Amino acid sequence: MKILVSQIKQSFNNISVSGLVGQMFVLGLIFYGSYFLLLTTQENLTARGIDSGFKFLNSEAGLPISDSLIEYSPAKSYGTAFLVGILNTLFVSFIAIIFATILGVIVGVGRTSKNWVISKVSAFFVETLRNIPLLLTLLFIYTVALGTLPRAKTPFNPIEGVFLSRRGLYLPDPIAHDGFGLVVAAFFAAIAIAYFFTKWAKKLQIRTGRALPKTLISLLVIIVLPLLVFFILGKPMSLEYAELKGFNFVGGIVLKPEFSALLLGLILYTAAYIGENVRSGLQSVPAGQIEAARALRVPKSVIIRKVLLPQALRVTIPATTNDYTSLVKNSSLAVAIGYPDMVSIGGTIIGQNGQAIEIIAMWMAVYMTINLIISALMNWLNSRVQIVER
Amino acid sequence: MTNPTIFVPKPDREAPAQAKGFLHWLKHHVFNGWFNSALALSLIAIIVLTVPQVIQWAFIKATWVGDSANCKTSPDGACWSFIAAKFRVLMVGVYPAAESWRGIVGALVLAILIITTITNHLKGKVLIVAWLLLPVFGYWIIGGGFGLNEVDQSSWGGLMLSVLLALVGIIVSIPLGIVLALGRFSGSPITKSLCIGFIETVRGVPLITILFMSSVMMPLFLPPGFIIDNMLRIQTGMIFFSAAYVAEVVRGGLQALPKGQFEAASSLGINYPKTLYLIVLPQALRHVLPPLIGRCISMFKNTSLVIIVGLLDFLGMIKSASLDSEWLGFETEAYVFGAVVYFSICYSLSRYGAHLEKSDPVLQK
Numbered sequence: 001m002k003i004l005v006s007q008i009k010q011s012f013n014n015i016s017v018s019g020l021v022g023q024m025f026v027l028g029l030i031f032y033g034s035y036f037l038l039l040t041t042q043e044n045l046t047a048r049g050i051d052s053g054f055k056f057l058n059s060e061a062g063l064p065i066s067d068s069l070i071e072y073s074p075a076k077s078y079g080t081a082f083l084v085g086i087l088n089t090l091f092v093s094f095i096a097i098i099f100a101t102i103l104g105v106i107v108g109v110g111r112t113s114k115n116w117v118i119s120k121v122s123a124f125f126v127e128t129l130r131n132i133p134l135l136l137t138l139l140f141i142y143t144v145a146l147g148t149l150p151r152a153k154t155p156f157n158p159i160e161g162v163f164l165s166r167r168g169l170y171l172p173d174p175i176a177h178d179g180f181g182l183v184v185a186a187f188f189a190a191i192a193i194a195y196f197f198t199k200w201a202k203k204l205q206i207r208t209g210r211a212l213p214k215t216l217i218s219l220l221v222i223i224v225l226p227l228l229v230f231f232i233l234g235k236p237m238s239l240e241y242a243e244l245k246g247f248n249f250v251g252g253i254v255l256k257p258e259f260s261a262l263l264l265g266l267i268l269y270t271a272a273y274i275g276e277n278v279r280s281g282l283q284s285v286p287a288g289q290i291e292a293a294r295a296l297r298v299p300k301s302v303i304i305r306k307v308l309l310p311q312a313l314r315v316t317i318p319a320t321t322n323d324y325t326s327l328v329k330n331s332s333l334a335v336a337i338g339y340p341d342m343v344s345i346g347g348t349i350i351g352q353n354g355q356a357i358e359i360i361a362m363w364m365a366v367y368m369t370i371n372l373i374i375s376a377l378m379n380w381l382n383s384r385v386q387i388v389e390r
Numbered sequence: 391m392t393n394p395t396i397f398v399p400k401p402d403r404e405a406p407a408q409a410k411g412f413l414h415w416l417k418h419h420v421f422n423g424w425f426n427s428a429l430a431l432s433l434i435a436i437i438v439l440t441v442p443q444v445i446q447w448a449f450i451k452a453t454w455v456g457d458s459a460n461c462k463t464s465p466d467g468a469c470w471s472f473i474a475a476k477f478r479v480l481m482v483g484v485y486p487a488a489e490s491w492r493g494i495v496g497a498l499v500l501a502i503l504i505i506t507t508i509t510n511h512l513k514g515k516v517l518i519v520a521w522l523l524l525p526v527f528g529y530w531i532i533g534g535g536f537g538l539n540e541v542d543q544s545s546w547g548g549l550m551l552s553v554l555l556a557l558v559g560i561i562v563s564i565p566l567g568i569v570l571a572l573g574r575f576s577g578s579p580i581t582k583s584l585c586i587g588f589i590e591t592v593r594g595v596p597l598i599t600i601l602f603m604s605s606v607m608m609p610l611f612l613p614p615g616f617i618i619d620n621m622l623r624i625q626t627g628m629i630f631f632s633a634a635y636v637a638e639v640v641r642g643g644l645q646a647l648p649k650g651q652f653e654a655a656s657s658l659g660i661n662y663p664k665t666l667y668l669i670v671l672p673q674a675l676r677h678v679l680p681p682l683i684g685r686c687i688s689m690f691k692n693t694s695l696v697i698i699v700g701l702l703d704f705l706g707m708i709k710s711a712s713l714d715s716e717w718l719g720f721e722t723e724a725y726v727f728g729a730v731v732y733f734s735i736c737y738s739l740s741r742y743g744a745h746l747e748k749s750d751p752v753l754q755k
Contacts, residue, residue, distance in 0.1 A: 023578050030584075037611050044610045116419040117430040121437075131687070131736035132729050133694040136705055140725045143712070147721070329596035336698055343598055356606040360599055368594040 041357075050354040057082070063348055065340045067256060078349055085345035086366055092259065092341065093328045093370075096266040100327065101320075103271035108278025122275065129272035135333055137269060142261040142337045152248060161241040161252070169255040170242035179236040183229050190225040194218035258339040266327055273323045281316030282308070313385045321378035325371040342366060448726075458717050472720045473727050476711040480727075483547015483702050485532075489539060493550045496531045500524070500553070508742070525558040543621040547702040549731065551621075555703065556690040559628040560636075564682070566629065567636025568671070574641060585637070592634035597695055600627045605699040624696055632689055639681045643674035676752055683743035687736045694732075704728065 045052055057079035064074050069087045072080060110122035129137065146166060150156050155165035161172035194217075201212045230236070242252030255263075285308055293303045334341035346359040408414060421427040451467025453460050454474075461469035473480070482493045503520060506512040512520060532554060534540035546554070573585030592600065604627030605620060612618065618626075647670060655665040675682075697706035705728060711717070712724040747753050 023580050026578070026580055030580075040613045041610050044612075044614065047614065113426070114419065115422060115426045115430055117433050118426065121433050127737065128733065131733045131740065133691040133705065133732055135694045135697075136708075136725065136728055136732060139705075139709065140729070144722045144725055325594075332596040332598045333695070335598065343596070343602075347602065350602070350606060356602070357610065360603050360607055363599045364591065364595045367596060367599070368591070371594050 048354065052355065052357070054358055056349075056353055056355055056358070061349075063345075063352070065345065066338075067259060067340055081345055081349070082342065082362065085340060085342035088334075088339070089328070089331055089341045089343075089366075090370070092263055092266070092334070092339070093331050096263055096270065096327055096331070097324055099263075099267045100270035100274055100323075103267060104274025104320075105278055107271055107275035108282065111275060111279045112282045126272045126275050129269055130276070134265060134269045134330055135336055138261060138265040138333055138337055141265050142257065146257050146261060152244070155244070161239060163242055163244070163249060163252075166257065167248060167254075168257050169260060170249050171253045171255075172239035172241050173251065173253045175238050175240050177236040177238065179233045182233060183226050183236070186229040187222070187226040190222045193225075194221050197221070256339075258334070258337050261337055262331065262334050262339045262341075265333075266330060269330070270323055270327045273326075274320055277316045277319040277323065278312075280319070281312035281314075284315045285311045310385060314382070317378060317382045317385070321375055321382075324374050324378065328370050328374065329367060458720075461720070468723050468726075469717075469720050470723065472711075472717050472723050475717070476707075476714075476724075479548060479711060480704065480707050481548045482550045483707055484545045485547065485550065486541060486545065489534075489541055492531050492538070492541075496528060496550070497553075499527065499531075500557070521561060525561050528554050528558060543619045546621060548707045549704040551696075551701065552690070552693045552704040555625060555628060555693045555696065556686070558625060559632050559693075560686050560689045562629045563632035563636050566633040568640050568675075570633060570637035571640035571644060572666070574637070575644065589634045589637050592631055593638070597628075597631055597692055598698060600631045601695060601699045603627060620699075621701060624699060624701060628689070628692070628696075631692075632685065635685055635688070636682070639678050639685060640674065642681070643676075643678035644670070646677050647674055676750070679750075680743045680747040680753070683739055683746070687739050687743075690736060690739075691732070704731070 042052075058077050060074075061076060061078045061081040062074050063081060065072055065081060065084055067088060068084045069091060070080075070084060072084050107122045107125055110118045111126065113119045113122070149164060149166050152165045152167045155163040155170075157163055161170075163170040198214050198218055201214045201217075205211050240251050242249045242254070289307055289311065290303060293307045298307070331341055332343040335344040335347055338344070342363060346363055350356045350359050404410075420430050447466065448468050451464055453464050453467060453469050453471050456471050457475070458469070458472070461471060478487070478490070482490055485493060503512075503524065507517060507521075530536060530538070532541065532546060532550065533543065570585050570589055573581050574589070576582045576585070601624060604623040608618070608623050608626075651669055651673065652665065655669050660669070693703055694705040696703050697709065702710065708724045708728040712721040
């Protein structure tokens with residue numbers, strides 16, 4: 001039962017007898033307000049000697065950035081610097097979303113577990129992280145938790161080529177040789193094969209009722225085929241190890257402490273929220289549904305896939321969409337620990353040339369675009385898993 | 391004639407020995423299935439390995455009095471005397487010491503208001519008016535004027551500033567959010583699109599950009615000579631931010647109302663403002679009370695972001711206290727203390743929200 005929007009509309013129309021006059025008045029007020037703001041802003045900008053417009057994006061930035069996914073040097077333009085920030089924001093958000101989802105599902109399922117120890121530990125995790133500001137968690141991880149790591153001179157070296165120290169986590173860098181492209185091609189071919197096989201198997205099941213282990217066979221194909229090509233071609237890849245030279249490491253792939261702290265903080269914080277969504281989703285499925293399926297002797301794995309999940313996900317997915325967009329927005333806290341995300345780089349640019357209006361408009365545009373894309377993807381996912389109600 | 395036999399039930403038999411007691415509970419709630427057992431055992435192992443160490447650090451080997459030299463003698467234990475030495479700064483920042491009593495008075499008034507609200511001693515209009523007056527009182531008791539010495543806003547800080555920002559932010563944003571939510575249902579396309587545009591824009595961007603906007607961009611919009619203090623600008627930004635989220639919460643409450651309520655009001659000839667004030671809002675707001683408390687928790691957590699735009703709130707004071715050259719190396723204590731304070735406030739609020747949801751028969755579906 002909902003209020004009809006038209007109902008409220010009608011009453012609004014009733015009170016504003018001369019509604020049109022009122023609306024024109026509001027419109028006039030807005031125009032006058034914006035005009036006044038524009039004038040004072042222009043006056044203020046000239047008084048402070050601040051340029052306006054987006055011309056600055058082409059001029060030399062001169063600001064060093066520690067982490068960049070694309071080629072960058074201080075000689076590049078402000079536009080490139082901002083792009084580096086956007087890519088860093090996207091990169092850290094993307095990885096954090098994946099791991100937060102995995103951890104969140106584990107914690108959420110754990111909280112509904114009949115096992116007392118598991119459910120209490122999950123509840124402790126969720127309540128602690130949800131009730132402490134993310135910024136405090138981030139600063140704690142960055143200054144305290146990472147501070148307990150060994151110094152760069154004496155790194156923790158569990159297996160060859162992996163070094164963990166206060167300078168970050170160094171991993172071997174895989175370097176592709178000739179023929180590695182074929183392995184990649186085999187990987188994509190395997191995905192295509194798995195896709196068509198699944199389609200065919202579904203048709204077979206509808207026609208004959210014979211169910212093949214679709215997921216298992218698809219996974220096998222995707223893993224085995226590229227590996228086979230890899231070994232037939234004689235392992236066309238080598239690893240470049242990081243080396244300690246002087247005070248720091250050279251070579252290899254590095255996860256810097258700022259990035260790791262931000263990633264870890266976002267994962268833990270968002271996982272607590274996703275865990276709550278998973279729990280409320282699972283608890284929203286009436287117990288009778290599971291009991292009925294068990295009474296019909298439906299196998300446990302099928303109960304989970306066909307009875308429990310479709311009903312739980314329609315509660316979980318919309319709430320999780322909100323948490324994903326929050327995660328992207330929360331990645332802006334990078335500025336507090338010095339990871340060069342979009343807000344941190346933009347803030348530096350504002351400090352240099354004072355063009356706050358342009359930078360803030362760019363931030364808003366990028367965040368809103370990312371959020372719209374996430375919402376669209378999640379709505380699509382929701383409509384895919386949605387049970388069709390008859 | 392013999393008396394008719396009356397049926398006397400036998401006393402219940404006790405549950406079989408295997409189905410009760412600690413061992414039974416252990417079997418069904420800890421060691422149910424090999425996977426759960428293994429997981430539970432490893433979790434227990436982690437707890438047994440870490441918790442005693444944490445207790446050792448936090449209590450047994452901790453230093454409670456003295457200065458940093460005392461703490462250095464017991465490096466395995468926490469240095470709580472550091473917190474004690476910094477306590478005033480953490481609570482009120484660089485607020486003048488002679489005026490510190492005003493922070494305490496403010497806290498007492500807040501405590502009294504909270505207690506009378508929770509125990510239902512304050513009801514109806516008095517309750518609402520008392521809470522609505524709180525921001526005015528807060529700014530007066532901390533800022534001064536009207537008989538009190540004025541204290542510059544740049545010296546407000548610590549937990550006092552966090553609580554003030556959050557309280558004023560949420561209290562002022564609730565009426566604003568209600569207006570925005572009603573505007574979403576408005577028949578006037580201009581009002582409607584303005585409200586939707588505002589709500590969706592604010593909800594689409596991080597709070598930091600709003601804070602940057604209030605701190606860096608707002609001065610550009612204001613006529614020269616018209617200067618608003620940085621703190622007040624940030625407070626304004628937080629109010630607008632919170633209003634957009636409150637509007638979404640209130641919209642949920644409006645949509646949950648049966649349309650018969652509205653129809654009944656209009657068939658009785660009650661006009662729109664009265665319908666809102668007497669019929670729609672009391673019911674809608676009752677529905678949204680628990681999520682509004684959730685907004686209060688977020689608001690309080692969000693105040694920690696103001697350190698990025700140069701205010702020294704509770705977290706800012708924790709950070710700067712941990713960088714004091716006299717007390718170097720006690721960041722852990724500072725952050726743990728901060729986490730405990732934030733956790734206690736937010737967790738009690740969330741328990742109160744859950745209690746409201748459980749105790750209100752209207753909210754039970």
